[in-house]
Amino acid sequence: MNVRLFDIEGLVLITPNVFGDDRGWFMESFNQDRFHKSVGESLLFVQDNHSMSARVGTLRGLHYQAPPHAQDKLVRCVRGGIIDIAVDARKSSPTFGQSVKVELTAENKQQLLVPKGFLHGFITTQPDTEVEYKASDNYVPELDGSVSFASPSLGLDWGTKQDAIHVSEKDKTAINFADWDSPFD
Numbered sequence: 001m002n003v004r005l006f007d008i009e010g011l012v013l014i015t016p017n018v019f020g021d022d023r024g025w026f027m028e029s030f031n032q033d034r035f036h037k038s039v040g041e042s043l044l045f046v047q048d049n050h051s052m053s054a055r056v057g058t059l060r061g062l063h064y065q066a067p068p069h070a071q072d073k074l075v076r077c078v079r080g081g082i083i084d085i086a087v088d089a090r091k092s093s094p095t096f097g098q099s100v101k102v103e104l105t106a107e108n109k110q111q112l113l114v115p116k117g118f119l120h121g122f123i124t125t126q127p128d129t130e131v132e133y134k135a136s137d138n139y140v141p142e143l144d145g146s147v148s149f150a151s152p153s154l155g156l157d158w159g160t161k162q163d164a165i166h167v168s169e170k171d172k173t174a175i176n177f178a179d180w181d182s183p184f185d
Helices: 032-039
Strands: 002-005 012-015 018-021 024-027 047-053 059-065 073-079 081-088 099-105 111-114 118-124 129-135 144-146
Touching: 012 032, 059 081, 073 081, 073 099, 073 118, 081 111, 081 129, 099 111
Parallel strands: none
Antiparallel strands: 002 012, 012 111, 018 024, 047 129, 059 118, 059 144, 073 111, 073 129, 081 099, 081 118
16 A cells, blocks of 8 residues: 655645456455555544445535544545545644545546545446445534635635536535634634
């Protein structure tokens, strides 16, 4: 497994070892011991999530779950492709409001570790895209939140025109980042 650290503390891009032959390929998508040794994080994942988005340009985000049930997420694309964005929402962080953007595809098999205190979202770049992610805490509906993917102060480039993006009602009406009071210290 190869690990790439970003300038924003906590975000990690993981490229697993893939072993292929004439039958196809094999990889360990997650191994607790190797993960801890490579990433240096002692995380316990308790929930796996899986989404499918039929249309190109489907955007999910920017989402978070507030403390005391904030979630670390290990995100990967298992079919199709996404542009994945994580925004530092930790008020005391020197990189507060800064983001990292990566392309995760079924082909590159890379995974993004998004720690607690980050907003997370992705947009599909291929039809019938499937995304899986592990979470370190269970989903608690009353702590679920969303910040606008189009917040001007964030200046996020989703790679497509805003009028071509497909979002849920929750994400259409999400608060702008500049008007949001982050629950993450």
